[in-house]
Amino acid sequence: MEIFHNLIYGFSVALSLQNLWFCFIGVFLGTLIGVLPGIGPLATIAMLLPVTFNVPPVAAMIMLAGIYYGAQYGGSTTSILVNLPGEISSVITCIDGYQMARQGRAGPALAIAAIGSFIAGSIATVLIAVFGPPLAEMALKFGAPEYFSLMLMGLVTAAVLAQGDMVKSLAMVVLGLLLGVVGTDVNSGMSRFAFDIPELTDGISFVVLAVGMFAVAEIVSNLGETEERQVFTAKVTHLWPTFDDMKRSIGPILRGTALGSFMGVLPGTGPAIASFSSYMVEKKLAKDPSRFGKGAIEGVAGPESANNADAQCKFLAMLTLGIPSSAVMALMLGALTIQGIAPGPQVMTQNPDLFWGLIASMWIGNLMLVVLNLPLVGLWVSLLKVPYRIMFPAIMAFCCIGIYSVNNSALDVYMASFFGVVGFLWRKLECPPAPLLLGFVLGPMMEENLRRALLISRGDATVFFTRPISLGFMIATALILVIMIAPAVRKRREQFTD
């Protein structure tokens, strides 16, 4: 069996001392920021990119991935114990998780979240291993039209599924694409929107954009809110779920995993959507839906499995197609590029150590999370007592050092400051920044593929509709748009975002 052969190879890479260490740092940091509200995986990964410059690509990616799925995990801990979601994806866990904690069942809630995440992570690992190679093989046959249509689909889905106004999200995508144009045009050598600033001819660095919009602007916005952290710390007495808990949870865990994996492959869907839909499904399927909201363990098991499966399956599209399906994946893609690896279907054949090592490390990382975190729950919760006024200057310091060290350029720092200012304005105007970042990363690729596609077809735009795979993406894009514009869905969506 080739899958086993590949996975064993992956584990041999991931189990090297260096990679284990970076995996540990990644999941540790991930849990940390997952627990702390006010700083998410996006800002953390952007901030820590420079730290990975001197690290080999495999170790760097293992660490960054660990931060991402570790954060999903950490977010659930505080949701359950203090009713404070560290990440958006664990908002839904608050509902029943916190109720369980109030009833003195914090231990089982935490344990089932951990076990669910672990099972979901394990299944997702196998899924990536099974579907990765055929997907990459298919992607190798993609030409410029297919890539363009696929990216279009990704951007439209991301915008449509983002929180808030759909048209604004689409406008932000276009703005991101425009920002991606800044710099030297590869075909003509002409510098565009560079305003005779030499540094700008290399384009805007996505680290600058991400840190400005997601760290600086986030801090500004947090400082505006009067913070009230009521820490009702539930005593975690017995950890292990009862036999009845397990029996109730196994179905939600498996369904959550399936939902999360499916959503994870779809471009543009965040982990929040996966966990939310899992909760809805469990509530619908339950024999007694009234238990939900009053500490039903299914309401913890399902969503927590779903968001973890989603987080991991996001890597499938990123690694095999070279296309980011979320803002975090856009950062991962940037990290790959910085490491000198061209993203795309060839990664699997040219850098098998990276592909299989990363996948295996995710399983190991999930195991570490279970083993490390359950005993350390007390430590994480005590972190919440650190006041924000101590935290945010430290975050600022790390961000600024991080940005400066990418190109040793003060201009990058000034630009991050600028994006911090406009980033906060965008928040106020309720223009979501995540679609912008996605557009920014995909912009140059999209332009390149659009040009190539039209060059091959001699300017005939029907090329996107005559090739079957491209047509498929186009139909899917149109369907998504039509469904979302349909009044009934629109109404429900508004309720959902409220």
Next chain:
Amino acid sequence: MMSNLRNNKDFFAGLMFILIGAGAVFIARDYPIGSATRMGPGYFPVALGGLLFLFGVYIMVQGVIKKEKMQGTWSMKAWIILPIATIIFGYLMDHGGFVPALVALVFASAAAGDEFKFREVVLMTVVLTVASVGLFIYALELPYPLFPWSR
């Protein structure tokens, strides 16, 4: 009329997209457009700028119809001080050194918060600076001078 538009989030969002879109088209008018077969460097940006402009008009009109206001506070202090702190850091990294840049950044950032306890900020500055020097300069070997005189 104007008072109706104050704090109208969609009106201003639309206005912003219109301005950026129009600006992009205006700047890109000098770039050769080319044809669909052989696109020039101006083709993509002009198309995007136009699209952004149209989105902007739609959003603006929606704003005038729906009249939804902006939510929450503006946190003006942080909005002004944090970017300035960042700029000071960038400037001092080029013209001062790692230590003064970091000290200035942490101090200025702390001033953006609601509470500024002098002793606490001094202690935090020292701890953060020492930790960063250890991590970035010694462990990660980033090649920055620590002080102006060590340049």
